[in-house]
Amino acid sequence: MSQFFGSLGRGFRGKKPEKTKPSPLPSASGNSGNGGASGNGGNGGGGYNPPSGNLMPGSPSGQRITQKPLFLCKPFVTSQLVKGSFSTIVVLPRYVDQGEWLALNLFEFFDMLNKFYGVVQEFCTPQACPSMSAGPGLDYSWLDANKKPLRLPATTYIEYVLQWISNRINDESIFPTKANPSTTTAVNAPSSSVSSSPAGAAGTAGQTWIGKEGGFPPNFYVTCKAIYKQMFRVFAHIYHTHFAKIVHMSLEAHFNSFFAHFIHFARAFELLERRDIEPLRPLIDSFEEQGLFKDNERSREQ
Numbered sequence: 681m682s683q684f685f686g687s688l689g690r691g692f693r694g695k696k697p698e699k700t701k702p703s704p705l706p707s708a709s710g711n712s713g714n715g716g717a718s719g720n721g722g723n724g725g726g727g728y729n730p731p732s733g734n735l736m737p738g739s740p741s742g743q744r745i746t747q748k749p750l751f752l753c754k755p756f757v758t759s760q761l762v763k764g765s766f767s768t769i770v771v772l773p774r775y776v777d778q779g780e781w782l783a784l785n786l787f788e789f790f791d792m793l794n795k796f797y798g799v800v801q802e803f804c805t806p807q808a809c810p811s812m813s814a815g816p817g818l819d820y821s822w823l824d825a826n827k828k829p830l831r832l833p834a835t836t837y838i839e840y841v842l843q844w845i846s847n848r849i850n851d852e853s854i855f856p857t858k859a860n861p862s863t864t865t866a867v868n869a870p871s872s873s874v875s876s877s878p879a880g881a882a883g884t885a886g887q888t889w890i891g892k893e894g895g896f897p898p899n900f901y902v903t904c905k906a907i908y909k910q911m912f913r914v915f916a917h918i919y920h921t922h923f924a925k926i927v928h929m930s931l932e933a934h935f936n937s938f939f940a941h942f943i944h945f946a947r948a949f950e951l952l953e954r955r956d957i958e959p960l961r962p963l964i965d966s967f968e969e970q971g972l973f974k975d976n977e978r979s980r981e982q
């Protein structure tokens with residue numbers, strides 16, 4: 681028996697890519713998420729990589745797909761700190777540069793997500809989570825420098841993601857902390873950046889892009905999307921794998937509200953592709969039904 685566990689442990693340890701450098705992935709694929717932005721599907725930090733054989737409900741080793749995950753069960757699915765819509769805290773405030781608004785919120789979402797992950801981190805071990813799973817048959821792979829997918833234990837994957845995001849948001853060339861001298865004096869008309877479609881604002885013609893007035897670089901929005909996509913995966917892993925711990929700590933209302941805020945923000949600024957949210961779509965649909973994403977009149981007036 682002990683021999684069995686011993687070898688099991690060794691097996692996992694053997695696989696744990698302690699030495700793999702975190703650097704390549706999302707940066708190489710800062711495009712990563714944005715398979716979305718450019719429309720070139722699946723690749724980049726990519727979609728799921730369903731392990732073969734695990735998808736069929738009937739497969740002996742596969743988990744039962746029909747079983748409802750805990751986070752979709754009542755009362756948890758309706759547990760919220762806030763009743764009602766998040767619009768008022770999502771919509772771009774009047775006269776605020778959209779880049780500033782994205783940067784600020786991204787930073788806060790990241791900070792909070794970090795803390796939530798910290799809460800379950802001790803349970804997210806290579807033994808408990810040998811892959812970055814977001815539900816039965818759905819595993820995210822990390823891309824190495826050559827875009828070769830790597831199966832990493834969730835804890836390693838998330839550690840890489842958090843580090844990668846941290847590097848991005850602390851990078852002055854993407855998230856400048858100094859005001860852009862040429863524009864600080866001008867108050868930007870809200871309509872200029874708000875009404876333009878985020879999707880079209882990648883800075884193609886060198887004309888304008890989201891955050892330009894705030895001193896953000898042309899790739900700012902694309903980077904935001906890549907960061908958002910990776911953050912979503914951390915949510916997906918926690919929901920699918922560690923939600924019971926969240927419930928044990930009576931944090932489900934906080935976590936649901938946090939996630940609803942995160943999703944509402946993503947929808948408002950088109951930060952997540954439709955296919956990216958698949959692992960938590962039923963939850964998002966439920967939030968929708970609960971009215972958490974409703975536009976309210978006040979928040980729409982500009």
Ligand SMILES: [Zn+2]
Pocket residue numbers: 803804805808809834835917921922
């Ligand atoms: Zn885990």
